[in-house]
Amino acid sequence: MAIPDPLMDGATVLGFLLLVSISAVLFGRYLARVYSGGLSRGPFGKIEAGIYHTIGTEPDQESGWRQYAKDMLLFNGIGFGVLLVILLIQGFxxxxPMGVPGFEFHHALNIAVSFVTNTNWQVYSGETAASYLTQMAGFTVQNFLSAATGISVAIAVMRGITRRTTDRIGNFWVDLTRTVLYVLLPVAFIAALVLASQGVIQNLDPYVETSGGTAGPRLIAMGPVASQEAIKELGTNGGGFFNANAAHPFENPGHLTNLFEIFLILLIPASLPFTFGELSGRRREGIAIFAVMLALFLLAFAGLYAAEWYGNPTLARTGVSGIPMEGKEVRFGLGGTALYAVATTATSCGSVNAMHDSLTPLAGMVPLLLILLGEAVFGGAGSGFYTYLAFIVVAVFIAGLMIGRTPEYLGKKMERREITMAVVVILVPTLLVLLFTAVALLIPAGAQAMLNPGPHGLSELIYAYTSMANNNGSAFAGFDATTPFFTLTGAFVMAVGRFVPAVAMLALAGALAEKKTVPSSPGTLPTATPAFVLWMIFVIVIVGVLTFFPLLTMGPVAEHFRMIGGI
Amino acid sequence: MTSLRSAAILFTLLFALTGLAYPVAVLLAAGTAFPFQAHGSLVLAAGDRVAGSQLIGENWTLPRYFQGRPSATSGAPYNSAGSGGSNLGPTNPALVRVVEFRVQALRDLGIEGPIPSDLVTASGSGLDPHLSLEAALLQVPVVSDARGIPEDQLRERVLALAVYPAIPFSGPYVNVAALNRELDRWHGGDGYGSS
Structure with a gap:
């Protein structure tokens, strides 16, 4: 193996992130126009108006946060029901073409919750268990709609912060429709064609029989992959068409598609801070949010890259040279693998181009940490942004306590109700992870599901509940989560981890919308300064790391010392 | 209109748009513009047989051929209807054992010196079509012996097929199946390739 060049790789990553940043500024402004109704006079305006007419609503018929939350839950409930039925009866x-039967009920339940919550945790293997219809009308639909739900909630939360003395935060049907029509569908369609041009397949053919080299014939799995792949990355969903996800050559055939897919994963989460800057009329606030996310992203990349660069001394002793390649693809290289792993776990995507289970211990801890931070580093489509706002509320609260002022953000006073809601957003996934990891360890199911022995097995278990509670969906995939204990607790964890924070943020937005704006004074803590950016980084890292420090010590950190000790 | 009715109708409309119209539109557009790629970049063999795909790795076990990376797909290696990695953790003794075993197998073929790690570790997909150029060149003496081709000629063929990616994340690599098919075309094959 050619030894990777860290300077060259670092420069490439910086160049790539510059491209992402520029695109995010432009796309963020575009999003602001979409949600202000600026595109409704365009070519798709007639479809939009037709949809509103059919469901009996108007863009200016806005509702309070309770109605908004109710509509959101209702809509997702219907989506869940439809997907569940498709999964159960796909055999009929x-x-x-391959005649796969319907899913067992507890698997179907887990999968339906998983796709509706934007988690895309997969207890099945795509090419052996899902029909083409399930992939298209089941999974692709929820890839669109769960992402659109998250973005809609984020937009409603932005309205709550920027408006004053009103009880209205928007119309869920309108936000959702605009997200699908003007954001997800056009970008996904173009992206799908770009991917198809590079070799990502899109067909309804039966599996193809081939000679398969010298060891006997093989079937090659086929399917409508490009359409699924594009939206799975753009919507930060992450559920692979194939079991190997974006490591599979038909999902991610080359080093260029790899970068393109990472770009799609980051596009919407990176744009939303700028959308917020536009909608609030304070671009500097948007830039400050983006700066925090970018800084944490770079730190994570450097950490993961360095750990893999250091390698695995145990394997090196067997006469092997180069970076560890177990679970990695040659065409992506270390830089392309590390960048993908960081992007997919900083956001709530969860698609993978390498098996995280086989990363060296500290490298594997980076994705785990990024998910544990609540996916506030860019985060999921929409969900990342509103989680980040919860962190802002906590950060101005702590800062307020330290300097003895009433905490406020953008002229809105943060009082008991706002702080409570923000803490709910941050604590609920945390509690789910700690509680269910502990329960699984106390009963045989936990240890039985682990593939790898020692501290690594514990890492697999922590990763599983972390991924589900924060709606990421990636896994230390050796872990066997297909037993009823894990499918049922997993479904519960994914649902609570998704909808409780979303509703809490809507409540927070509702409370903020009702408030007056207080003019800033010399005592106001400015939130668009380098000092506050640094403060945000500290708060996110301290809250995240302190909460999970004991667990991480017993898992990845213990394994690291075991590895360098050569036990 | 009640929320439930609005939700149900909106879901139906968006379901039709995203679950039917969108994938079918991509199917038509990709099938028209990129028919070769859309159907799997298949490599045809003599008759109506399909030899494989340009993008999917295959299992080459005879010494006349360059071998690709180990594969941990379900059932059998390079099962292209059951992709996946080994998921063995970095300190799992099973990983160390299997890597030692593979290194020994290469030593038995007469390969000396440090072994590039991609040659003895399973890829994430289990279908990695590539091998680092270094790992391919290492096998030149073995294949040259088995086929009776001079080493320098064989080395030239390998170098001619090497891909130097535009993004500098990975070093040069070769497509193993393409290399083996090229060998068969050039030097006569056993009918495993595409000739």
Whole structure:
């Protein structure tokens, strides 16, 4: 193996992130126009108006946070029901050339919750268990709609912060429709064609029989992959068409598609801070949020890259040279693998181009940490932004206590109700992870599900509940989560981890919308300064790391010392 | 209109748009503009047989051929209808054992010196079509012996097929199946390749 060049790789990553940043500024402004109704006079305006007419609503018919939350839950409930039924009866439905049967009930339940919550945790292997119809009408639909739900909630939360003395924060149907029509569909369609041009397949063919080298014939799995791949990355969903996800050559055939997919993963989460800057009329605030996210992203990349660069001394002793390649693809290289792993776990995507289970211990801890931070580093489409706002509330609260002022953000006083809601957003996933990891360890199910022995097995278990509670969906995939204990507790964890924070943020937005704006004074803590950016980084890292320090010590950190000790 | 009715109708409309219209539109557009890629970049063999795909790795076990990376797909290696990695953790003794075993197998073929790690570790997909150029060149003496081709000629063929990626994340690599098919075309094959 050619030894990677850290300077060259670092420069490439910086160049790539510059491209992402420029695109995010432009796309963020575009999003601001979309949600202000600026595109409704465009070519798709007629479709938009037709949809509103059919469901009996108008863009200016806005509702309070309770109604908004109710509509959101109702809509997702219907989506869940439809997907569940498709999964159960796919054996009787068309577009099933390989004749796969319906899913067992507890698997179907877990998968339906997983896709509706934007988690895309997968207890099945795509090419052996899902029909083409399930992939298209089941998974692709929820890839669009769960992402659109998250973005809609984020936009409603932005309205709550920027408006004053009103009880209205928007119309869920309108936000959702605009997200699908003007954001997700056009970008996904173009992205799908770009991917197809590079070799990502898109067909309804039966699996193809080939000679398969010298060891006997093989079947090659086929399917409508490009359409799924594009939206799975753009919507930060992450559920692979194939079991190997974006490591599979038909999902991610080359080093260029790899970068393109990482770009799609980051696009919407990186744009939303700038959208917020536009909608609030304070671009500097948007830039400050983006700066925090970018700084944490770079730190994470450096950490993961360095750990893999250091390598695995145990393997090196067997006469092997180069970076550890177990679970990695040659075409992506270390830089392309590390960048993907960081992007997919900083956001709530969860798609993978390498098996995280086989990363060296500290490298594997980076994705775990990024998810544990609540996915506030860019985060999921929409969900990342509102989680970040919860961190802002906590940060101005702590800063307020330290300097003895009433905490406020953008002229809105943060009082008991706001702080409570923000803490709920941050604590609920945390509690789910700690509680269910502990329960699983106390009963045989936990240890039985682990593939790898020692501290690594514990890391697998922590990663599983972390990924589900924060709606990421990536896994230390050796872990066997297909037993009823994990499918059922997992479904519960994913649902609570998604909808409780979303509703709490809507409540927080509702409370903020009702408030007056207080003019800034010399005592106001400015939130668009380098000092506050640094403060935010500290708060996010301290809250995240302190909460999970004991667990991380027993898992990845213990394994690291075991590895360098050569036990 | 009640929320429930609005939700149900909106879901139906968006379901039709994203679950039917969108994938079908991509199917038509990709099938028209990129028919070769859309159907799997398949490599045809003599008759109506499909030899493989340009993008999917295959299992080459005879010494006449360059071998690719180990594969941990379900059932059998390079099962292209059951992708996946080993998921063995970095300190798992099973990983160390299997890597030692593979290194020994290469030593038995007469390969000396440090072994590039991609040659003895399973990829994430289990279908990695590539091998680092270094790992391919290491096998030149073995294949040259088995085929009776001079080493320098064989080395030239390998170098001619090497890909130097535009993004500098990875060093040069070769597509193993393409290399083996090229060998068969050039030097006569056993019918495993595409000739």
């Amino acid at each position: 439905l068309p577009l099933n």
